[in-house]
Amino acid sequence: MNLRQIEVFRAVVTSGTTSRAAEMLRISQPSVSKTIQDLERSIGFPVFDRIKGRLRPTAEGQLFFREVEHVFAGLAHLRGAAARIRDFGSGELRVASLSALSTNVIPHALSALTSKNPGVAITFQTHMSSVVRDHVASGQFDVGVVSDEIDKIGVETRPFARFRAWIAVPEGHPLEARAVIRPADLVNQPFIALSPEDTTRQQAEAALDAEDVKLSIILETPYATTICAMVAAGLGVGLVDPLTAELFKGRGLVLRPFEPEVHFRTLLILPPHRPASRIVEDFIAELFHTLEETGKFGGGFSC
Structure with missing residues (x-):
């Protein structure tokens, strides 16, 4: 059994005839019929009943078709993921942050990012800095914003904001x-x-x-x-x-x-030994731009 046989089988079920399936796939009708026969030999049971020149899925064929639809749904997801990767690098952005910046800097940065990259898929969660650090270190998130008391072993760190309390x-x-x-x-x-x-x-x-x-x-x-x-x-x-x-x-x-x-000091953290995708670097750039725009940091900020 191969993907081409599955594709032909699905085309026959959805179109109702081998001739329409052949038109959809731009192949000959005999090729469709032969491919279905090869599929049936491969899987060991008939997928169609031949009734007055028409093909109707057998009970086994109907069960098999359900599984085929799952496969094609997965392929559609892969095509979407490939398109996002082509356009945005990773195709998605997973951000975790301490609470302090989750209601101000990060929402503005994400808004600016999505206005320029409307197709990117974003996951955002707020946790204690130690939890954010663990999520980023394990690769579950692409970038984190944390306070500077975290254990820095196992993550790449970049200075972020410093502001007066x-x-x-x-x-x-x-x-x-x-x-x-x-x-x-x-x-x-x-x-x-x-x-x-x-x-x-x-x-x-x-x-x-x-x-x-x-x-x-x-x-x-x-x-x-x-x-x-x-x-x-x-x-x-x-x-x-x-x-x-x-x-x-x-x-x-x-x-x-x-x-x-006294001052609050925060860090950007990234997973170790993994180059940041373009969308991650774009988000980081928006974070720093948002800091510059706010002008609300007594004592300034370092980066």
């Missing part, structure tokens, strides 16, 4: 009146903290320790969006990045600069 406080909170919030201002304040392994939290705690200030932590989370939501709900104050907090301004949250300055 701010203190988010609920609207109407006494700290809203401060132009700048300093460590002493956080004494006895209910504090919503980033995870202990977060390097920005570690920087902040070093600054607090230098002034012998201990935080009153009531909740820990790896997600800046969660901190913003908790602050907006009035649970306490927290250290956040300005991009994530932008979505919550005017919705129960205000931002104040924290001094001494």
Whole structure:
């Protein structure tokens, strides 16, 4: 059995006659008949009944045709994949990111990318940086955006964004009146903290320790969006990045600069030992372009 025999068999079933099948395939009618006979000999059962000069699929032929349709559906998928690969490199883009940039920079970059490459298939997921790192290292995703505390072994890393951290406080909170919030201002304040392994939290705690200030932590989370939501709900104050907090301004949250300055630092990561496709490099270029366009990074960003 070969693919040509399958193709002829499918053409006869869908067209109803060998003559129409021959027209569809641009071969002779005797060639169609011979190919069907060769197929039946190969698979060991008849696929058609010959009734008054017409071919009707046998019960076995109908079952076989169902399987043939699965094969042709797979071939159609392969043709589509080949077209995407021709046009876009990999044909698809799989992106994973930490939460902080998932509601701002990455959506804008993806929008710009798809406007130039409307046929590319995109998968996007948000996870903790350690999970993003594992997904990229295993090759499940093509590119990731993570905080800089990840284990860098097993991934290719590129510096991405560096931006100043701010203190988010609920609207109407006494700290809203401060132009700048300093460590002493956080004494006895209910504090919503980033995870202990977060390097920005570690920087902040070093600054607090230098002034012998201990935080009153009531909740820990790896997600800046969660901190913003908790602050907006009035649970306490927290250290956040300005991009994530932008979505919550005017919705129960205000931002104040924290001094001494501490910064969020992020990395782009790629699977090791695998050249990036054109669509991946185009996406990375859009990410950096989006950073340049926002102009919202206190302290700037490095790349």
